């Protein structure tokens with residue numbers, strides 16, 4: 001079985017090491033030896049340390065490599081939309097099997113890849129694209145196909161989890177924690193993709209597509225990153241017995257006209273410390289899958305980094321190689337349900353809102369009135385007087401309000417209206433709250 005490896009960076013170089021160190025076992029498991037036909041990179045002369053591979057296999061022409069007749073399987077560890085899409089479409093249409101870790105491409109235009117695979121008759125596997133080493137996509141696309149998945153909730157970005165965990169436990173600053181995550185090989189080539197939630201949104205789209213048999217793209221996902229989470233938010237969460245995590249939530253729902261829908265969102269949220277996702281630290285990922293018959297399933301493990309991701313890549317290489325030897329291919333994409341995606345405004349969420357207000361009689365009533373006007377019910381209110389003079393007479397005060405569940409649009413409109421009150425000096429922070437206390 002001859003492999004073309006595209007990319008030999010954090011993930012690709014670990015794929016090479018595993019192919020070498022496990023070669024006898026891999027050959028026994030597949031029923032044929034795996035050989036590297038070529039490795040395409042951007043900079044041929046780059047120092048790659050001690051890599052157990054003949055330097056002659058390196059090329060800077062990925063197109064030429066994927067077209068070669070002596071290549072059976074293309075393994076893509078480069079990333080991005082183009083030129084990766086063109087390489088993979090070329091390979092798939094020519095009947096080769098593809099293993100990719102490229103969640104950006106799958107979330108942006110997975111349909112084109114699936115169509116090319118169906119046309120060429122090869123396999124398209126992408127376990128490494130979501131949650132690193134954790135076996136999650138195969139269970140969703142195979143093991144749970146007899147059940148009806150209702151919700152997928154998880155932490156699917158290692159970099160942001162590493163940053164939020166560091167801010168929470170060691171009080172590290174945002175920039176310092178991001179630099180460490182980048183050094184450890186967790187962050188994307190452009191870490192904006194991690195901290196602004198694009199990476200998690202791409203993964204959420206892939207998970208929702210598999211869970212709900214519907215093509216969900218990155219543009220369908222409501223996305224907010226963690227760049228606005230402050231040390232004060234982290235402290236406020238702690239004071240409430242909570243922690244802050246970047247969550248991906250994909251759920252079935254029902255629209256007002258009774259039609260079944262899906263909603264997919266990625267945003268930071270406060271969750272109680274008793275919530276199972278609260279204890280997921282460092283670059284670990286964890287995903288809850290809720291299905292009607294199975295109940296709650298939890299998948300947990302290393303979500304980023306070269307070796308864990310290479311483990312998932314190699315698992316796929318073994319699977320597609322076995323299929324090729326047996327002359328079969330895995331089931332095609334399942335998108336028959338084609339459910340409409342519900343707008344974020346209709347999602348039911350809870351908000352934690354911190355306000356800087358003028359401490360004078362009637363302020364609380366005015367604030368509460370805004371919530372009432374928008375039909376948002378307040379669950380708790382906490383006030384701290386920040387001033388040094390006579391409390392209750394035009395000093396600053398902090399108001400922390402947690403709501404009951406309401407449509408996101410009503411909550412957003414409430415915050416907007418609070419900003420317009422002359423007694424509200426500023427809306428210091430707004431965070432969603434997930435999980436029951």
Ligand code: NDP
Pocket residue numbers: 006007008009010011012040041042043044046060062076077078079080083101102103104128129132185186187188189303304305306309
């Ligand atoms: P790196 O930036 O470390 O490696 C990218 C590799 O692609 C490099 O070898 C680079 O070549 C090569 N490359 C870039 N552009 C081209 C091009 N135009 N032609 C040929 N080769 C090119 O990325 P990662 O290994 O971190 O990530 C690879 C993929 O895996 C991405 O899709 C990423 O999202 C995904 N992924 C990464 C995880 C991680 O923890 N790092 C986890 C899960 C998925 P050169 O070496 O010469 O620069």
Ligand code: HSE
Pocket residue numbers: 129130131132156157158159160186187188194199303304305
């Ligand atoms: N940058 C990604 C993360 C890599 O931090 O989770 C794994 O997909």
